[in-house]
Amino acid sequence: MSTNSKQRVDPRITRTKKLFKEAMISLLQENDDKSKVTVQKLANRAELNRATFYLHYQDIEDLxxxxxxxxxxxxxxxxxxxxxxxxxxxxxxxxxxxxxxxxxxxxxxxxxxxxxxxxxxxxxxxxxxxxxxxxxxxxxxxxxxxxxxxxxxxxxxxxxxxxxxxxxxxxxxxxxxxxxxxxxxxxxxxxxxxx
Amino acid sequence: MSTNSKQRVDPRITRTKKLFKEAMISLLQENDDKSKVTVQKLANRAELNRATFYLHYQDIEDLxxxxxxxxxxxxxxxxxxxxxxxxxxxxxxxxxxxxxxxxxxxxxxxxxxxxxxxxxxxxxxxxxxxxxxxxxxxxxxxxxxxxxxxxxxxxxxxxxxxxxxxxxxxxxxxxxxxxxxxxxxxxxxxxxxxx
DNA sequence: TTATTAATTGATACTGTGTCAATAAAGTAT
DNA sequence: ATACTTTATTGACACAGTATCAATTAATAA
Structure with a gap:
């Protein structure tokens, strides 16, 4: 293979993506108030900055x-x-x-x-x-x-x-x-x- | 019955509601660009004013x-x-x-x-x-x-x-x-x- | 230690929401 | 036809969220 299949990935990236995914699941579970998921809410729930989201995902669809x-x-x-x-x-x-x-x-x-x-x-x-x-x-x-x-x-x-x-x-x-x-x-x- | 089951309803209301419903179906059919339906788009499609929407519906969920x-x-x-x-x-x-x-x-x-x-x-x-x-x-x-x-x-x-x-x-x-x-x-x- | 990369911060222009008061237009009743 | 009533339009408003910056701080890799 030309590329190493296990390129080391910055642990901050792993952590951040994991936190956003958990935040998404957490928000999706709150069906009570038909909670429209927003990047704002995701960032709050993940305890990360809103701009950080856009470093990893195009938009919520992408995530x-x-x-x-x-x-x-x-x-x-x-x-x-x-x-x-x-x-x-x-x-x-x-x-x-x-x-x-x-x-x-x-x-x-x-x-x-x-x-x-x-x-x-x-x-x-x-x-x-x-x-x-x-x-x-x-x-x-x-x-x-x-x-x-x-x-x-x-x-x-x-x-x-x-x-x-x-x-x-x-x-x-x-x-x-x-x-x-x-x-x-x-x-x-x-x-x-x-x- | 105490109420007349066919209270006459202003034809403008009938017309407006019908136009918004048709606009909704029309927008929902456009799955191509994952068209998020907005009140703006509904009003444009129905050729009605945006404020008119709120005279008949709380929000898009309500419609x-x-x-x-x-x-x-x-x-x-x-x-x-x-x-x-x-x-x-x-x-x-x-x-x-x-x-x-x-x-x-x-x-x-x-x-x-x-x-x-x-x-x-x-x-x-x-x-x-x-x-x-x-x-x-x-x-x-x-x-x-x-x-x-x-x-x-x-x-x-x-x-x-x-x-x-x-x-x-x-x-x-x-x-x-x-x-x-x-x-x-x-x-x-x-x-x-x-x- | 020193590059390098990621995350934060504050700012920006933009789109959409929901509500208002004032006005125009359409429908109802006499 | 007229006056009355209701609906629709207009432009304005404060607010929330989007997507993107440049500059700065913090964490990681060598």
Whole structure:
């Protein structure tokens, strides 16, 4: 590689960006007064100067975009390695997906306000489902419903689950989703009901 | 009644409110430059004075709230009368629901940006589904999946359908939704496949 | 220690908010 | 048609937030 992948970054930058991101999450949680997030408020909450914000971000959209990408890259990182070996570990990608969200429930709840986040989360789900369908294709199970229907309905369930404060366990939710699509096995791989 | 339900309203008010609502929809459609809607822009688009806006609305939130309620009251009006006689007409509430959205696709597409609108649309779906379940309860069909799962997955599908520009017909979509929940009849009431 | 880089400060021009009093225009009623 | 009432416009106001400076202070890296 021509560039060092771990260029040392000034710790002040790391600190400042982290503080602004935490401030953003903190402000987004205050849905009570429909708190419009402003650079002023972010700077106050982060206990940094307003001008400092502009040293790192173009505007609030820019900060939000970076946060969205970081959150979803971490999620994808948890899913993708599993694609190859989920037959070994017995953990379905959808379960890894739900477990990661479950472990970062507050973060995902506030991020769901962002349209771009929702779009990208949907795309990750489409990926998970299409890979699953690819595997199932050879196994004789006929696919009846268009993938957009399956993906969007799953997305609806997951969105509801996050917004409701993740009331079910990831395993239970995965089972319910599978039940919905007549996959009569539970998330652990055990047969629930004969077809 | 003590009050006349049709108090005559100054035509200038009707006209002004209509112009502001149209201006709002017009601005919301311009997602290209992430157009933040401002009172300034609304007044320009409506070809009215900025101060006039404040004669009718507290702020932009207030305008949006009124629009959301009007749109969804009209939708509810199309659904509710059907509850009683859908066995006569053969039209399921979910089909009336989808048909109304289909006929006002652009309006619903822009309104979906609003969180309150999404919440209320979801609640209408919950109502439709719970009434349907009430009917099915006596017919021996066992209900396997929690209603929140059914409602949120349906909401996901409908949301996707609206955002994608309503690519399927209401009847086809209703069929797909029913297929998903193992209701083996199509929206016209014909048997599609034996259980 | 000494460059170097980041953060703060105070200033700036700009856009948008929400409200007002005064005036013009449109609708209602006789 | 006239007088009365309500709505809309205009220009002004104080205020809050944006995005960008140049100059200064503080922290980091060599």
């Amino acid at each position: 939000m975009e970076q946060m969205v990408n970081e959150v979803l890259e971490e999620l994808s990182g948890k899913i993708n390695p599993v694609f190859g070996d989920h037959e070994n570990t017995g953990t379905l990608p959808i379960v890894s997906f739900l477990e990661h969200i479950y472990d970062h429930a507050v973060l995902f709840q506030v991020m769901l306000e962002n349209k771009d986040f929702r779009r990208k989360l949907f795309n990750i789900l489409v990926e998970i489902i299409s890979i699953r369908r690819e595997i199932k294709k050879g196994s004789g199970t006929s696919v009846k419903v268009p993938i957009e229907i399956v993906a969007s309905s799953t997305f609806g369930i997951v969105t509801w689950w996050i917004q409701s404060g993740t009331p079910y366990s990831p395993i239970y939710l995965a089972d319910q989703i599978n039940l919905l699509y007549r996959k009569n096995i539970n998330a652990q791989g055990n047969t629930v009901k004969k077809g | 949006m709230e009124q629009m959301v309620n009007e749109v969804l009251e009209e939708l509810s009006g199309k659904i509710n009368p059907v509850f009683g006689d859908h066995e006569n007409t053969g039209t399921l509430p979910i089909v009336s629901f989808l048909e109304h959205i289909y006929d006002h696709a652009v309006l619903f597409q822009v309104m979906l940006e609003n969180k309150d609108f999404r919440r209320k649309l979801f609640n209408i779906l919950v109502e439709i589904i719970s009434i349907r379940r009430e009917i099915k309860k006596g017919s021996g069909t066992s209900v396997k999946v929690p209603i929140e799962i059914v409602a949120s997955s349906t909401f996901g599908i409908v949301t996707w359908w609206i955002q994608s520009g309503t690519p399927y017909s209401p009847i086809y979509l209703a069929d797909q939704i029913n297929l998903l929940y193992r209701k083996n009849i199509n929206a016209q009431g014909n048997t599609v496949k034996k259980g």
